[in-house]
Amino acid sequence: SLVTVLFHLGEMATATQSLDEDTFAVLGEELGYKIEIVSPEDEDRELLGTFDIDLEGELSAEDEAELMPRPPVVTVMGHVDHGKTKLLDAVRSSDVVAGEAGGITQHIGAYQVHVEHEDQDRAITFIDTPGHEAFTAMRARGAKVTDVAILVVAADDGVMPQTIEALNHAQAANVPIVVAVNKVDKEGANPSKVMQQLTEYNLVAEQYGGETMFVEISALKRMGIKELLEAVLLTADAELELRANPEKNARGIAIEANLDKGRGAVATVLIQSGTLRQGDAIVAGTAYGRVRALFDEYGKSLDEAGPARPVQVLGLSSVPRAGDTFLVTSDDRTARQIAEKRDAIERNAAQARSRKRISLEDFTKALEEGKVDTLNLILKGDVSGAVEALEDSLLKIDVGDDVALRIIHRGVGAITENDINLATVDNAIVIGFNVRPEAKARDLAEREGVDVRYYSVIYGAIDDIENSLKGMLKPEY
Ligand code: GDP
Numbered sequence: 001s002l003v004t005v006l007f008h009l010g011e012m013a014t015a016t017q018s019l020d021e022d023t024f025a026v027l028g029e030e031l032g033y034k035i036e037i038v039s040p041e042d043e044d045r046e047l048l049g050t051f052d053i054d055l056e057g058e059l060s061a062e063d064e065a066e067l068m069p070r071p072p073v074v075t076v077m078g079h080v081d082h083g084k085t086k087l088l089d090a091v092r093s094s095d096v097v098a099g100e101a102g103g104i105t106q107h108i109g110a111y112q113v114h115v116e117h118e119d120q121d122r123a124i125t126f127i128d129t130p131g132h133e134a135f136t137a138m139r140a141r142g143a144k145v146t147d148v149a150i151l152v153v154a155a156d157d158g159v160m161p162q163t164i165e166a167l168n169h170a171q172a173a174n175v176p177i178v179v180a181v182n183k184v185d186k187e188g189a190n191p192s193k194v195m196q197q198l199t200e201y202n203l204v205a206e207q208y209g210g211e212t213m214f215v216e217i218s219a220l221k222r223m224g225i226k227e228l229l230e231a232v233l234l235t236a237d238a239e240l241e242l243r244a245n246p247e248k249n250a251r252g253i254a255i256e257a258n259l260d261k262g263r264g265a266v267a268t269v270l271i272q273s274g275t276l277r278q279g280d281a282i283v284a285g286t287a288y289g290r291v292r293a294l295f296d297e298y299g300k301s302l303d304e305a306g307p308a309r310p311v312q313v314l315g316l317s318s319v320p321r322a323g324d325t326f327l328v329t330s331d332d333r334t335a336r337q338i339a340e341k342r343d344a345i346e347r348n349a350a351q352a353r354s355r356k357r358i359s360l361e362d363f364t365k366a367l368e369e370g371k372v373d374t375l376n377l378i379l380k381g382d383v384s385g386a387v388e389a390l391e392d393s394l395l396k397i398d399v400g401d402d403v404a405l406r407i408i409h410r411g412v413g414a415i416t417e418n419d420i421n422l423a424t425v426d427n428a429i430v431i432g433f434n435v436r437p438e439a440k441a442r443d444l445a446e447r448e449g450v451d452v453r454y455y456s457v458i459y460g461a462i463d464d465i466e467n468s469l470k471g472m473l474k475p476e477y
Helices: 002-008 021-031 040-049 084-094 096-101 132-140 161-172 191-199 225-239 332-356 360-368 384-396 417-426 439-448 458-469
Strands: 073-078 110-117 120-127 148-154 177-182 214-216 251-260 264-273 281-284 287-295 310-316 325-329 374-381 404-412 429-433 452-455
Touching: 040 332, 073 084, 073 132, 073 161, 084 110, 084 120, 084 148, 084 177, 084 225, 110 225, 110 310, 120 225, 132 161, 132 251, 132 417, 148 161, 148 225, 161 177, 177 191, 177 225, 191 214, 214 225, 264 287, 281 310, 281 332, 287 332, 325 332, 360 458, 374 384, 374 417, 374 458, 384 404, 384 429, 384 458, 404 417, 417 429, 417 439, 429 458, 452 458
Parallel strands: 073 120, 073 148, 148 177, 177 214, 374 404, 374 429, 429 452
Antiparallel strands: 110 120, 251 264, 251 325, 264 310, 281 287, 281 325, 287 310
């Protein structure tokens, strides 16, 4: 049997255990097969291949000459109340072009501003949802939207838990960071302390011999904004070669979408390459249709839009999810067929994933089999006192040496999609104390097979976790 072969390869396995990729490769070799592990991205690429769509062709030699510089795409992250929203407002109103057009009026999920930089007119695209939530949601789908992250740190408060969370997310995604040291107008502001604190996280200021740009700003007084935008451009130019071919059928990523009563599915997409035009047949995730209208952040109707431009698209059959890729196809039929095939693939994948996700009940077994050594938890409660009390008690559980308990995120309020996304990325269990999930979060948890547990007494939660860690939690049927 396979188990025997594995045993001879020095691998102890049971018949139902899942194996890592390396083991599969060795196993295949032993049995005389070549084993290929197909990732969801590969699978999608293969699907598109059957429709003669080759995304790799994008960078072939003949295209090289057609590649044009494109604007960087920026996400603003940082601790709550450190000024992310204010910064996005300040940037929005700093736009020279916006002044003429009467200002950016629509919130479509992203906007573009223009700055004079080294005598050139340069554009920068901002994702208009502050925080790392959107970033995480898109990463959970494998989408890479952000080129540069602005990490906002209030100079009167310094580095806080979500500052670290945000920079971890950016660093894990290999996204260069520019630090905006905000609120320097405030009494008690201490920018050099921020600089010093962040050196611990490999963000070393140029002044200290590092490579990270720190810019002092006041989002409130709108000071330092131009310098910050220049720092973004300098960082992008130094570390990334951002180019795209505008002369192709468009493709990119959906960053926000909703169902509008009058207009149907409205999706904001970020074009990553090519040019999107009215009348194009498109597929976005499992939604498809024909571009009926395009709007920019000024609410202006457009005929077409090029690389790094965010635009609202009307005409899709359903609402795509943030992070879904979109592309233009040769005709309507192809778009529909791709959407339908994707839908089928997704259902299968979701089933497979939810089988693989850990629940508190299988944690014990996985622990015994040595497949896990950390129980990751996300805590949500109705009041902060309860969340803290729960966290304190959980961290007091004597778990022994072989296993660790890690609380990767905590917060007050209903369980949100972001909580579930974080849980899928880190294979965590979500604990809700006197809170319920939002409807969307519940659906997502179900789709992804994330274990969400509800308690109304702290000891109920403590008991379950303790029992699971000690191997005594009985499966619920
Ligand atoms: P977010 O939670 O990170 O989006 O933070 P907000 O942008 O909502 O800002 C939180 C609070 O800090 C608000 O009351 C802002 O007015 C204030 N704030 C933001 N930037 C500055 C600043 O540069 N200086 C001062 N003094 N206050 C600021």
